[in-house]
Amino acid sequence: MANTTTLEAEKKLTWGGGKSPFTVSYGKLMMWIFLLSDAFSFSSLLVTYGFIRFTFPASGANEIVKPLSHTAENFVEAMREAHLFSPEHWPLPELVFNHFPFLHGLHLPLFFVSLMTFVLIFSSVTMVLAVEAGHRNAKKEVAFYMLLTIFGGIAFLSCQAWEWTQFITEGASLHGNPFGPTAFAALFFIVTGFHGFHVLSGVVLNFIIYVNVLDGTYERRGHYEMVEKVGLYWHFVDLVWVFVFTFFYLI
Amino acid sequence: MEHTEHLEHTESPADIKKQIWRTFWILSFLTVIDIVLYFALLSYHSMWKNTLFILLGVVKAFYIVAVFMHMKFERKALAGIIILPFMLVLILIWLVLIEGGYTFDLR
Amino acid sequence: MSNTHDNHDASGHHEEHAHHEENFVSKYIFSMDHKMIAKQFLITGIIMGTIGMLMSLVFRLQLAYPDTKFAFFESILGHWGKDGKLDPNFYLALITIHGTIMVFYVLTAGLSGTFSNLLIPLQVGARDMASPFMNMLSYWFFFISSIVLLCSLFVEGGPASAGWTVYPPLSALPKAIPGSGAGMTLWLVAMVLFIVSALLGGINYITTVLNMRTKGMKMTRMPLTIWAFLITAVLGLLSFPVLLGGSLLLVFDRSFGTSFYLNEIVAELAGGIERTGGSPVLFQHLFWFLGHPEVYIILLPALGITSEVIATNSRKPIFGYRAMIISILAIAFLSFIVWGHHMFMTGMNPFLGSVFMLGTLIIAVPSAVKTFNYLATLWKGNIKLTPAMLFAIGLVSFFISGGLTGIYLGNAALDINLHDTYFVVAHFHLVMGSAAIFGMMSGIYHWYPKMFGTMMSKSLGYIHFWLTFISAYCVFFPMHFMGLAGVPRRYYANTAYDQFNVFIDMNQFITIAAILGGIAQLVFLFNFFYSIRNGKRSPKNPWESNTLEWTAPVEHLHGNWPGEIPHVYRWPYDYSKPGEESDFIPQNIPDESQNGDPMVEPKAPAVPHHTEAPPMQAQVKEVVMFAGLKRLFGFAG
The missing domain is CATH 1.20.5 (Single alpha-helices involved in coiled-coils or other helix-helix interfaces)
Incomplete structure (x- = not known):
């Protein structure tokens, strides 16, 4: 009984004003709220993707190309002839995203994008390690992990650039592609582009924070909350990628 | 403020690091499951497969939000x-x- | 509070000190003080509102006198008004920009931007917004957005003309109509800037309300204004990004050759374009996912202001404080699941039509709760008819008369007849246009002393109210009948169709009423700007109100309160509390039973006992009511 009253008293104190009910600073709360709202903008794009995809029939099953097999030079034309690529239906992602750098001519669906996923997850880990080091005010460790995170971000962006280049050289553009409906390539460019733009701004933010860490700004301030805030943003970018990965490559 | 100074402070840095790496392995494992399932079910198309992939995505999202974004401790x-x-x-x-x-x- | 006087002196000193530090630019232009930003929002909003209203007068003249030539059209509109005849394309541009300005620039930024900025820190007891810098950015994005929108009036082809909802294909194909070119591009740029401004503001408002309340300001002690602003900010935060996504895709459709919103029907109609695979209905889904919450983004702050003004001027606690909060939350939630009621006629899935219809009709419940709570608050109150109070009551009136037609429009079957007619125009101009404008006016009259330290003229306020009230009803009420007869909205000249010729007199009546309404606003503009310098000095708490902002000194200082921020000991509606000498007890006055601890609830009942009506009488009333119901059903059966 006594326990419940203290709990209740505590609850009253929590929302009673004079302090944050979540015990987070206003900056962190702002970042959370911003991410909530940004999640809605990504959702609107993914919903568009879902809508347009639902308006097209699914492709027939691929019985021709096996993973790890060699692909012909005129792969795309062959697929068109086999009616696996056609403007009438949505293409199978395995037949479109099947390249890997330096392994030209092999059918390697999903390998490259899995690599990208790992890069991003790993950079998320280094980010959270930087945050953890920040709690201990360990300046050198924070800087080290921030640098790793920045490299991770740049690596991801480079991967994306390579994939876009590959996609474009095969003839994809915003108003047409050899794989299927126009909207297929357009949506791919816009959604991954919007995500990539977020990664890019994340890298820029991380770089600014990294410079500030080296400069000792946060050491003088006494806490590394700024690292936590960009950390939240960075994980959010990772989070979005999980769904981009699921919807564009797996399904 | 006293009683709410983040829960994390009750844990040692080593514990937190352990948890971070554990989450990393969980996420990697889930991604590997994604890939394995993808190849195992390559010629099988149904709503259930898609649902499964989305559920795996949601689980990954849960771990990212809960541990990396610290939501579990807020x-x-x-x-x-x-x-x-x-x-x-x-x-x-x-x-x-x-x-x-x-x-x-x-x- | 015996030390108020000392504080007052200290504040004067503080102010003087501040003057030395701040120059003109940092004080009036790039100000980071929430009170100054509120004034910037308000004045920009008023300017935009004036422009929007003048536009409406121009197209009202066209609708009333389609065959008359107005020489002054040519002198003010140039080639858009050649020989005194309004260009049909420019007519479309005018209604588009009128809608855009009124919905976004006046009633979103001008209303919630102004009063959220002014009142949130003052009423929750904070020194300023959580991030004053972002607050300043929010205003400047809004300002640039306004400039871009106004610039679009001067580009070749004229401003955007696809209606304020910018449906594709008119908006997606730059060659569709003259306004679809550069004007549409600028519209989209302006909208993106506006969304950024709304998000920066919204994040700030939510954080400030949640994180920066003064000690004792529990969520259930917050004035209803703050609740309304909080939920408004949440609505904006969740819905604007979806419009951002939708507009992004629209930009790609316009400029980069994608076809998200174009299908074979459109391609065939436009001729010569090979762009298919999308759907114009998709844009409508994305747009209205913002668009419907937007209606409540407009309305909720007005309702919040009204709650506060009605309670203060009835000298009674607001009736059903918690019911008010719950109905705000319910409205907010429901507003996200009813967007399709704007789209019944688009060929949308009929199943969705029934889902959206159900949600739409449910919104009537929380709205009715709010309406009846206002009426119950007024009931037997010691009513002081200040101009602010009149406008607040006017809001309730519009909310009822416009809301009732919403019940008709929410029915998918009836919408077949009523969609895109003047019935819809009448409905939303009453329920969200006039009601929200009246809420805004109410707020301006009520908090003017807080903003400028002077009082507006009461007599001019009365003139303004009555002229506006009468003219608003005269303008919008007859439109119902035109709508029922099937007169479509957005048409350049209804007389082109013989069956609508009967409405020409009515159109002239509406236009004359609209001009009268316009003249009434001149009274307001004069009153507003004249009183800034020449108004009577305001006392600290001119309306004897309970909320915290009236405990701050009249002179504005950075940080709002000299010395410590007052603590809050009670809810904001302790008016006419039984057994108390004063008929109002500000929130910062402790109750004896609290022993100085703001976290403890005061012992005395918060609501006065209504002993006037003996229980017998209440019973009798009930019997009469049920008898009436019986008769009604008997009659119907």
């Missing part, structure tokens, strides 16, 4: 104000996808 109220509004998106997805299917039927 107050429940914060989780509430972030996650509950997000549920509205589900309504958007649900209704717009129905509409997409209907548009398909009309064509």
